[in-house]
Structures are given as structure tokens and as C-alpha cells.
Amino acid sequence: MDITSMTAATLGKRIKARELSAVEAVKAYLGQIEKVEGDIRGFVTVDREGAVKRAEEIQKKIDDGTLSGPLAGVPAAVKDNLCTENMRTTCSSRMLENFKPAFTAEAVKRLEKAGVIIIGKTNMDEFAMGSTTETSFFGATRNPWNLGHVPGGSSGGSCAAVAAEECAFALGSDTGGSIRQPSAFCGVTGIKPTYGTVSRYGLIAYGSSLDQIGPVAKDVTDCAVILEAIASHDPKDSTSMKRESYDFTSALVDDVKGMRIGIPTDYFTEGLDEEVKKHILKVAEVLKEKGAVVEEFDLSLVQYAIPAYYVIASAEASSNLSRFDGVKYGYRTPEYEGLHNMYKKSRSEGFGPEVKRRIMLGSFVLSSGYYDAYYLKALKTKALIKQAFDRAFEKYDVILAPAAPTAAPKLGESLKDPLKMYLGDIYTISVNLAGLPGISIPVGTDQEGLPVGMQIIGPCFHEDRLLRAAYAYEKTRAYERPAIVKKGGDR
């Protein structure tokens, strides 16, 4: 078995057992990047020299016993909206093309403390706004399963890099589905934890009340191990929650007997691809056979999540992104007349169209005379959606849902009609509005050979339930690798 096809947990074990070194691991991944990155374009920055150097340091610590965790020596990548002191952090925007943060994001710091070697920063939709990774200033990332298709977004670079085995795992961020949807499109596993579980300190904000950082990996076990490493109560993030338990790996039990699983009938309506639907219902059957109690129910309010989301996220984004003005950091237009012209030109040249679209919308919905009609209405809708989930979780332990209505669309198709692209987030967005945890796992491929993903949603602070359900299902199915890796793996 070659290094790059191992899961992060397996690789960590082998390194711990001295069967492999951290340096070998890093070099294997850098080799894989060398091979496939030209096709995938999952990275904005790869720090080759730094990664090898850090691997040597980590190996020393493993050797002298100071580092012994499950991820020590494992190479990973992080989304380029997570600040890193030693690597530029661009948010895939011209605005931050050369931005070097003064500090490292708390989640990344925790990985580094656990001995993880960050080898690079992954591509994304500009400022995490998009569902395809096509809005990146550095160009689109391609889907490892079919280079003519998108990897999804906004954490498309992270998910494609994991699927293409360019890193053992990656971190993404999820504001409306940005971990779960690209995980589904790339055939990998990704979790968006309960809001407040992973510190947002150092995550360049898009929609602050919705943003969460989470792991993207080859399987459920990896996700649980990584989540255990990055979750914490951080006094630097006022919205960080003090959880009773940060143990996620204990939930990895192949047993769903008696687990009550709800399937929202209103998710299985018009707009959902027939093949995706079939896959999800098949999973339900599998879980039923394993002893779960599966029932259909009416979640309600499904169609209101997206409009509420776009009001809230755009409003927050318009404010969060106002700091990018050419004064303190980032892009400043070379020629201008006066202060306001400098602001306007820097921002108009530094931001791409999708970012500008959302800033305009967000500024409008907050402007005087519209606040109540749009922003407050959206916050009230959010409250109703939360209530609908609360009611559902009185009856069910978890909810089974698609991760996206279809498999990955072709490159260049989605941006033509933004509203249609937004509709693709229908199954993921309400989870962010309600602060819930959600996991996306691969459940098969469609006729075109593109992966199909499924989402399991749990009540707040119950990652254990979705990890357990996902783990039990995963046991029934072997991990599938895209052809590009198999080709690349034949050494």
C-alpha cells in the first residue's frame, strides 16, 4: 500500500510504529502533487521546503517521545481562508494575493501542536463565496473524478486534494455547505461540526454567524480523529462553546440498532436527481437492515432556508469584507484620486464578480428602510427553521438527507445562473442556519462515474450520533478512488 492512499489515521499509526517517517510521508505527498496538481489545481500555495523542514523537526519529536498523538507526522493541507503565519493566506482573491498573516488560525495551530505537517493552502471560491471553486482568482480546481467537472465549493481545493491524494486530509470551512457539498462531489468525507465547536479565530470571516471549520478526509474515522484535534473552547473566539466532551472517536462503533433515523420527505421532491435519490434511499435500506428505525417525515420550511441564508450571509459578508480597503493590507490600486476613489478602485479591482454581487446585496438588505423587511425577516425565519429541526430531533436521533441535488456539474455551467447555483445548497444551508452538525459521506457513483454523497444531520453537540451512523454505513462499503489516483499510484 503506498503512503498516499492510506487514511490519515493509518498513516499516523505507521509513523508512530516507526514503519515510516514523517519526512517520507511528506515527500510521498509532494511527489503526488508533482504528478497530479497540473490537472487538479487544488492548491494556491505549496510549501515544499518548509514542509520537509517541519517534517524533520516533527520526526525528531516523535523519536524523542514528545509527540505521540494519532496525527503526528501526517501531512495535511488547509483551506486558504485559514491564516497561517508562514504561508500567504489569499482567500483565493486578488485582494489578498500577497497577504502574510501575523498569526496562525487556532484550528491550524492545534493541528501543528498535534504534529501535523501543513504542506500547503488549498484553493477555494473567492472568500468562500461560491459552490464550485470557479470564483477563485487563481483559476478553477478540477474534480479528480472527471477533470471536466467542478469539485464543488467553496472548499473545492481541500476536497479535490484529499480525493486526489495530494494530502492525507485537509481542513475546510462551511458557511452554507462548503465542506459537505464538495466532499460529496469529490467522493470524500467531510464534517461541519456544531457551531462554536472549532474556534473561528484566524478564519477569515464570510458569514460569521454561520462559518465553521471542519475536516475533510478519506473516511469517517479520520474525520473523528481530526475533529478531536481541532475542537476546543477558545477564549479568543467569543462564540466558541465550552462543550461537555471533546471525545469524538468513541462514537466510532458499528452499531445502529434502535437508532431512529428520519428522512424528510420534503427533501425528496422536484429538483433532486433521480440517481441521487435512489442512492440515498438505498443507504436508508442498509441502515434499516442493520437495525435502525427509518421513518419518513415532513421537516417543513425547506424552501425558505436559501433566501434567509442569502440575506444573512450577504449582510454579514458586506460588513466583514469592508476591512479590505487598500489601507492596512491587501491590494491597493496603483492610481487614484483621493481617499474614496482609492477605496472604490482598490475594492472593485481586488474583488471578483461573485464577491461584489454579495457585497452589493448585503449592503442593500441592511440599508435604511430595508433592514426590517429583509434582515429581521431572515433572522425570524432562521428561528423558525431552528424550531423545525428541534421538533424533528424530538422524534429522530439523526436526519438522513442528500448532500446536493445532483453530482458535480460541468466546469463553466454554474456561474451563468447564480440563483440556480444557490439552489444547489438547499440540503446543506439550513444546517448552518440552525447551527447543527452535518457529515457528508460518499455512497456511490452515478452513471457518469461521478461520486454521490449523502448527508447525515444531528442535533447540536451530537456529532457522536452522525459519526456512528456514518461509520456503520461506511463499514458496508469500500472506499472508492478516482481513476487519476489509481493511474498516479501505479509506481
Added chain:
Amino acid sequence: MAKQYETIIGLEVHVELATKTKIFCSCSTRFGGAPNTHTCPVCTGMPGSLPVLNKQVVEYAAAIALAAHCEITRECKFDRKNYFYPDNPQNYQISQLYLPIARNGYVEIGAGDTKKKIRIHEMHMEEDAGKLIHDEWDDTSLVDYNRSGVPLVEIVSEPDMRSADEVIAYLTKLKTMIQYLGASDCKLQEGSMRADVNLSVREAGAKELGTRTEMKNLNSFKAIARAIEGERARQIELLEAGRKVVQETRRWDDNKEASYAMRSKEDAKDYRYFPEPDLVPVVISGEWIDRIRKNQPEMRDEKLERYKKEFDIPQYDAEIITESKHMADIFEKAAALCGKPKKVSNWLMVETLRLLKEHEMEPEEISFSPEHLAELVTLTEEGAINSTVAKKVFEKIFAEDIEPAAYVEEQGLLNVNDEGELLKVLQKVIAENPQAVVDYKGGKEKALGALIGQTMKAMKGKADPGMVSKKLREYLQ
């Protein structure tokens, strides 16, 4: 007959709180320092940084609110106020709009028949902006974020004031109150207390309020008074000419004694407030409020009464001394050190006030130490120096905070207490002024004065006049 106009004034007062750290980060709030040295990712709006509220800010704000008889909002929240300006690193200011920390209070001004309540509409917590310095050389501005994130409370009054005098009385009252709480030093010159004046005029007797303007950049009581007079006159002139007052923000230029509009097309005044998603609500429980009340230091009125009782200081003097917390602190320390409260009060009431007036200074700007004043009192009481010398020494203390004992020694200002020396001089003076001696002995008390004067002159002022008088009387017995 000319129309009579009434001036309607409301104030927005910003006070910088006396916390050690900024409102949302652990940077120092210390005044001064090279540009951008008191900064971190949070107070410079670095991407990925997040604010965490300083608990002391809530404590101070609540203490001020309670002293101003406000209702404390049991669950208050922060909002973002969005506007672009380089002194505002995030291009939004974290403030409170929808649920401010306190509402509906009042401050009482005047006394007796002129007593009046100025109502407080609301009070909120927010962050201060950085500083812009204009670089004349290349016609640019330089931004320093040392003040960015310093905690402020904004106290918004109702339009209850009718004259500059009332405005000054209100501000003085607020200032004294806040200084006593220890919540701010309230120095107008340094900008730790700032007032924006909302002013409108209306014909006497009219019911409706006129259109108001907001005036900024007022950094002394005198400037505030001048700006109020100027703006009142400007608005009346407009109305008399049949023109309208435009609702706008104006900047007062105290040198030119004129204000000008700050408006530009790019400064659209639509702040797009919305709840700050990075901060959670502040819940202020009944117990917390009780604790803040209990910890409230001695306030001005209590202190005033105590001074009258404990030190037998007259009402007027006690009022003057306690009006400035700083002066009261000096008084108490000096009085405790020398044990002569009345003497200390005298120095403050006479010489200190005279010098403050002469230098156009506020009591907060007194920079001498109570130790040195106490020492001066002791020196005079012991007869080591006479009152004329003491006055001169005090001027030195006021200006340079010199150490009086060492100073008088150095300058040779000590009284000559050598009796032999004094006797010699006395004999000489008596011998040279036989007529005066005859007059004194003949019952002319005044003649003694002339003899004392001659003796002092001969001693070059370094004698205690009391002692000289006593010795003269004995000698001429």
C-alpha cells in the same frame, strides 16, 4: 420688533474609560507612544481576528449609568455601525444601537430655584477610532491605531438644554460624577471627554422643534460655549433671511470661531447597523448591579458633606474643592500629611485658583503633588518661612512641583531664627528711628508697624514678622 428665539440643545458625550486594556483586546490604552505600538490584530482589523469584551468596560459603563439614574438593560447587545474611514480599521465600529447598556436617566444641574433635570436618553459602549495625522509634506494622511479600540461610553441626552451655561453645567456635572467613579479622567484637552452638540432654534413659544445640526470637534468648555453662540446666531440668521436650516454635521473651527459643513457625496450616512455576530449578549443580573452599587466610591455630594463636618470647611470652599476629583484628592492627601486641612484648603482656594485662572487651566491639569503642598504648609506653620516667601515657593510648586524644603534651603529663604542676630538688628533699627519709638511708647500702635517693616527690610525678608513684632514689643516694654 425682532423675533425671540429659543435654543434647543442636546449633547452626545463620549467618555474614554479608564481601563488598562482596550475594549476588545489586551493592548494597553496608555496615552502616547510611537504610532501603532499599542496595536494587535484585533484593534487593527486584521482578517481572522475576533473581539473579546473587556469585563471592566461593562463595570465602568454600568457604574456611570447607575450614577446617572439610568435603567440598566438586563440583556444588552453589540451592533456593527458600518462606514468607511481610515481611522476605523474594520470600516465598521462595534457599538450598541438596538439594546444599549442603559436608558432613561437624568443628571441634575443648578441649585435651589434653578435646579433642573437633564434627561439622558441612552448610554452605550463602543470602541474609539485611531488617529489621523496630516502630513503636509506630501499632502497625505498618516494613520495611527494606538487609540483604536480604546473603550468609550457615549451618553446621549434629551434636547433639554437651552443655553451654553446649562450645557457647561451639565458637562461639569457629568465630568465630576465620572471622575469620582474613577471611570475616566475626563480630560477635554486630551480628548478623553468629547462632546458633540445637537442644536436647533425655534421661535419662542413654538411647539415644534426646528431642524438641528450636529457640531463636532469641541475640545474645551470655552469652545463649546463659543460654538453654541456661533451656531445659534447662524441658524437665526438663516431663518430671518427666510432660508432653511439643513440637517447636517458641522465641524467647529475654534480659531476661526466658525463652523463648516462636513458633508460629501461619499459620506452617505447610512450606517447599516446589525447585531455583531462575533460577540454574545451581556446579561447584567440584579446581583451584579448590587455589587456595582456597593463598590461605588464616595461620590461628590457625600464628600462635600464630609469636608464640612470633618474639616470644618465652609460650603463654598468645599464645593470648589470637590468639584474636581483631582483637586479633592490633592486636598485629602495633603491635609492628612500635614494635619492642617484648613491651611491646605486655603492654598487651594486662593493661590491655586488664582494660578489656574491666570494660566487658563482646568483643575484636572494641576500637576503638583500633595506631598509638596503639605511640606509647604508645615514649613510655614513651623515658622521656617514667612508668608511672602511661602507664596513665591508655592508658585514654584505649582509650576514645577519642586520640593519646598530643599528649595528654600538652596535659595536661602529660611527665616533667620538666630535671636542674637535679630536682637542686633532690632537695636540698630531702634537707634536709627527714635521718633517711631517715641510715638509707639506714646500709644501710637501704628508706629510699631514701621519698625517691623524696617527690621524685615534689614533682615532681607528672612524673618518671621510675628517673631519680630513680639521681640520689638518685649524690647520696648
Added chain:
Amino acid sequence: MANKISDETIEEVGILAKLELTEQEKKDAKADMEKMLDYIDTLNELDTEGIEPMSHVFPLNNVFREDIVTNGDGSLDTLANAPLKKDNSFKVPKTIG
């Protein structure tokens, strides 16, 4: 109900957002916004009478920091990414007042 966004509105929002749009971008922005607002207007079907607007999902409150100075001189990091600087300060076009 079809939303109509006027040229003035786009102009004003551009000033608020500090974005300078080309004529084509303005046209697109208008169309985009109208379409989005029509879509957002579906929220009006929902009866939200008496519902508390929810900005935070969890009832977390009173997250504080103690008033202790722990940060030192941060000017080097603060100015490290400045597009233009002078005298340890950020340099910007001249501001009025």
C-alpha cells in the same frame, strides 16, 4: 411581486459598499439584485408574527476578558502588510477633518 431597483439605488449601494461598477456591471447588478430580491420575497409567505429574530443560535452570554495588558509593541506585525507606510503609520490619501 417583481422588485425594481433604480439606477440611483445601485449608485447609492455602490457608495455604501465602496464599489465602483462599470455600466455593464451596474446593469448586471440591477438584474441580479431584482432576481434575488424576488426570490427573497418568498419569505413573506411565512407568518413570523411574534417570532424573536435569532442572531445567535445558542443562548451564550457574558463572555469576557479580564482587564490585563498582555500585548506588547505590535507595530511591526501591524504594518508588515501595509501597501504604503511612513513614520510607523499607514499612509492614505489626504482626509478632511
